[in-house]
Amino acid sequence: MVTGFDIPHLRQIIRDAGRVVRVVIAEHKGSAPRETGTSMLVSETEQFGTIGGGVLEYEAVADARKMLQADGDWLRTFNKIPLGPNLGQCCGGSVSLLAECYGENELAHLETLQGPFVRSVTSGAPTALPLSVQKRLREIRSGVGNSALTLLNGWLIEPLETPEQPLWIYGAGHVGRALITTLDGLPFGVTWVDSARDRFPTDIPAHADLLVAANPADAVGYAPDDAQHIVLTYSHSIDLEICLRVLSRTFGGLGLIGSDTKRTRFIRRLTEAGVDTSRLDCPIGNRELGKEPMAIAIGVTAALLEQLRAEKQKIREVSA
Secondary structure: OOOOEOHHHHHHHHHHHOOEEEEEEEEEEOOOOOOOOOEEEEOOOOEEEOOOOOHHHHHHHHHHHHHHOOOOOOOEEEEEEEOOHHHOOOOOOEEEEEEEEEOHHHHHHHOOOOOOEEEEOOOOOOOOOOHHHHHHHHHHHHOOOOOOOEEEOOEEEEOEOOOOEEEEEEOOOHHHHHHHHHOOOOOEEEEEEEOOHHHOOOOOOOOEEEEEOOOHHHHHHHOOOOOEEEEOOOOHHHHHHHHHHHHOOOOOEEEEOOOHHHHHHHHHHHHHOOOOOOOEEOOOOOHHHOOOHHHHHHHHHHHHHHHHHHHHHHHHHHHO
16 A cells, blocks of 8 residues: 655664665556555665566666665666566556665655655755646645645655554454454554463564553553554453443544354443443454454455545545
């Protein structure tokens, strides 16, 4: 999913791996492996992310590593590449790739940005913007123009990554672990909660923050008001207490693993406790996919992405 220029991720990679090249699809036409705005980072020995396309990506990585050997700041290359037989592909479209070298000097400038990252597609430090780009920025800030990545007269206007949707997952059992796997690379800020460290896998994925709470329901109070809560612990009594805590406060959404019978029992008990259960989603997942942990996780992830897409669409409609 394209979410914008991720400065925190770039910062971390530079601190860990040194200078890197960021390759972004600045524009695509016709059929292409990935959409405009898709990016990857390339260091001397590693690759983070993918722009797809097999040979297209292989050659982009090779070119990026050549760029890392060059001296100077604000190095860039820009190429429009047809996706045809020369690349062993039959897409029929084309992509424009912008490759940019980033180190501590470039990062220092990025840390000052408050809005879209605007730069020429040719090498050189940031300079005064042409009038056409200034006009487009005014349109974006006033809500008239589209805020998506735009290639305009040799300049790239790229939004910064929007804050991740907070997602709190209660339970590190089979379904919880499968859900963490399916969420990798998606725009969610995951907090993973359970009652003991040994309930989690030994290696915690980088996209999940672990939170151990003797009583997982106590963790609810630390979640931001817009957090989505997914409840799938080993205990019905713990599930019930978590749901009660969530429904007693401001929250973004609440999903509960279980059957229709569990839903009926929980709604009765929660209603007796005096909370509104209309926003409780149970059972979670898509039953047509099956009851295996990964099948449930795929259904839940798809629903979360659809809700996120719908919310973004509402924002666009309001600002249009």
